[in-house]
Amino acid sequence: MNFRQKLIVNGGRKLEGEVRVHGAKNSALPLLSAAVLPHGETVLHNCPALTDVDAACRILTHIGCKCRRDGDTVTVDASNVFGSEIPDNLMRQMRSSIIFLGALLGRMGRCRLSFPGGCELGSRPIDLHISALRQMGAKIDEEHGFLDCTAGKGLHGAKIVLSFPSVGATENILLAACTAKGETEIHNAAREPEIVDLAEYLIKCGAKIRGAGDGVIIIEGVERLSPCEHSVIPDRIEAGTYLCAAMITHGEMILTNCRTEHMNGFLQTMETMGARIYTYGGGKLYITGKKRLTAPPTIRTMPYPGFPTDIQAPFTALCTTAEGTSVFVETIFENRFRHVSELMRLGANIKTEGRVCVVEGVPRLSGAKVCAADLRGGAALVTAALAAEGTSEISGLTYIDRGYESLESTLRSVGADIKRV
Numbered sequence: 001m002n003f004r005q006k007l008i009v010n011g012g013r014k015l016e017g018e019v020r021v022h023g024a025k026n027s028a029l030p031l032l033s034a035a036v037l038p039h040g041e042t043v044l045h046n047c048p049a050l051t052d053v054d055a056a057c058r059i060l061t062h063i064g065c066k067c068r069r070d071g072d073t074v075t076v077d078a079s080n081v082f083g084s085e086i087p088d089n090l091m092r093q094m095r096s097s098i099i100f101l102g103a104l105l106g107r108m109g110r111c112r113l114s115f116p117g118g119c120e121l122g123s124r125p126i127d128l129h130i131s132a133l134r135q136m137g138a139k140i141d142e143e144h145g146f147l148d149c150t151a152g153k154g155l156h157g158a159k160i161v162l163s164f165p166s167v168g169a170t171e172n173i174l175l176a177a178c179t180a181k182g183e184t185e186i187h188n189a190a191r192e193p194e195i196v197d198l199a200e201y202l203i204k205c206g207a208k209i210r211g212a213g214d215g216v217i218i219i220e221g222v223e224r225l226s227p228c229e230h231s232v233i234p235d236r237i238e239a240g241t242y243l244c245a246a247m248i249t250h251g252e253m254i255l256t257n258c259r260t261e262h263m264n265g266f267l268q269t270m271e272t273m274g275a276r277i278y279t280y281g282g283g284k285l286y287i288t289g290k291k292r293l294t295a296p297p298t299i300r301t302m303p304y305p306g307f308p309t310d311i312q313a314p315f316t317a318l319c320t321t322a323e324g325t326s327v328f329v330e331t332i333f334e335n336r337f338r339h340v341s342e343l344m345r346l347g348a349n350i351k352t353e354g355r356v357c358v359v360e361g362v363p364r365l366s367g368a369k370v371c372a373a374d375l376r377g378g379a380a381l382v383t384a385a386l387a388a389e390g391t392s393e394i395s396g397l398t399y400i401d402r403g404y405e406s407l408e409s410t411l412r413s414v415g416a417d418i419k420r421v
C-alpha cells in the first residue's frame with residue numbers, strides 16, 4: 001500500500017512535452033454505479049486506473065457483478081445482482097459510494113449502506129439525496145450509522161427541487177428515476193459535464209432523459225434498461241492540474257484527449273495570469289507560461305460552468321509565485337484549504353480566514369517535507385514542489401492516487417525530476 005510511500009521531487013525544471021489526459025474519475029465512478037441498472041454487460045472505455053475506481057469495482061463484485069479490466073476498458077456484468085447491502089469498510093473507502101444508493105434502489109428496490117467516507121473537506125451531508133429519494137417513495141431509516149432503504153411498491157416519479165445543485169444528489173436521482181414509475185423532474189440540477197456523461201450512458205441503455213446539462217432534467221421511467229458500450233469523458237481536473245504544473249515551471253505543454261469546452265471555467269483565468277493557450281480540434285490544447293505570471297482577479301469557486309472547486313488547490317499553488325495578491329473564495333466546501341499550511345512550508349505567503357484565502361506572490365519557493373491531506377490538496381503540493389528550488393518530499397499519497405493515474409511517470413515524461421520511494 002502507499003501509506004508509507006513518498007514522492008521525491010527535485011524542483012525547478014521546466015515541463016515541456018505532451019500529456020494524454022485520462023478518463024474522468026468523477027464520471028467513471030457514477031458510471032460504474034449506473035452499470036448496476038441494466039441486466040447484462042456494460043463496457044466502459046477510457047476508464048482511469050485509480051484506487052477509487054478499484055473501490056467501486058470491489059463494491060460491484062460484493063453485490064454480485066463480475067468486473068474485469070483490460071487496459072483502460074472495464075467490463076461490468078450485472079446479469080446476476082444478488083446483494084443490496086454494502087459493508088461499512090467498502091463504503092468508507094470513498095465518498096462516491098453513496099451513488100450506489102439510487103442505483104441499488106432502482107435495481108433491487110432496497111439497499112442498506114453506511115455513511116460514505118472520502119476526502120475530508122468539512123461536513124459533507126447527504127440530506128438532499130435522502131430527501132429526494134423519499135419524495136420518490138423510498139422509505140429510509142437512519143440507525144447506528146447505517147441507512148436502510150426500501151421501496152416496497154417501487155419508486156415513483158416526483159418533482160424535486162434541489163436547494164443547491166449537488167452533483168451527487170443529481171446523479172442519485174437520475175439513477176433512481178430511470179426505472180421509477182412515471183416522470184421525475186429535477187429542478188436546479190447540477191450541470192457538470194459528468195452529469196451529461198452519465199445521462200448519455202443511461203440514454204444508450206434505453207432510459208428516457210431530457211435536459212441533462214441544463215438546470216431542469218426530466219426523466220420518464222422505463223420498465224428495464226439494456227447494457228451498452230460507453231467511453232468515459234476526459235478528466236477536466238486532471239487536465240487543469242497538468243496545465244498548472246506547466247505554468248508554474250514556465251514550461252510549455254500539449255494536452256491531448258481533453259475536452260476544452262469543459263475547461264472554460266478556468267482556462268480564461270489562466271490566460272489572465274499570462275499563459276498563452278491555443279485550442280485545436282480533436283481534443284488538443286497547447287499552453288505556454290514562459291514569463292512570470294501575475295495574480296488573477298478574485299477567484300470564486302462555483303457550480304459548473306463556474307470555476308471548479310476541484311481545481312482551486314492546484315491554482316492556489318500556481319498563485320504562490322505569481323506577481324501580486326490572489327484572493328480565493330471557496331463557496332462549495334467549508335474546509336478546502338488544508339493544503340495552505342503545507343504550501344507555506346514550501347515558502348508560500350498565504351493567509352486564510354474562513355472560506356477566504358489570500359496569497360501574496362513570492363519570487364520563489366524552496367523544497368521541503370510536506371504531507372497531502374486530501375486529493376486535490378495533494379495535487380497542489382506536487383504542483384508547487386515542481387517549481388520549488390531543491391528537494392521536496394511529499395507524503396499522503398493514498399489521497400493523490402485516488403485521482404491521478406500514473407502521476408509521476410506522466411510528469412517525468414515531460415521533464416520533471418520526480419520519483420516514488
Ligand code: UD1
Nearest residue numbers: 026096123124125126127128129166167168169310332333
Ligand atoms: C462532487 C465531486 C467532487 C466535487 C463536487 C463539487 C464526485 C465523485 N465528486 O462531489 O469532486 O468537488 O462534486 O463539484 O463527483 N451538500 C449538502 N447536502 C447534500 C449534498 C451536498 O449540503 O445532500 C453540499 C456539500 O456538503 C457541499 C456541496 O453541497 O458543500 C457540494 O456537494 P456536491 O455537489 O454534492 O458534491 P459531491 O457530489 O460530493
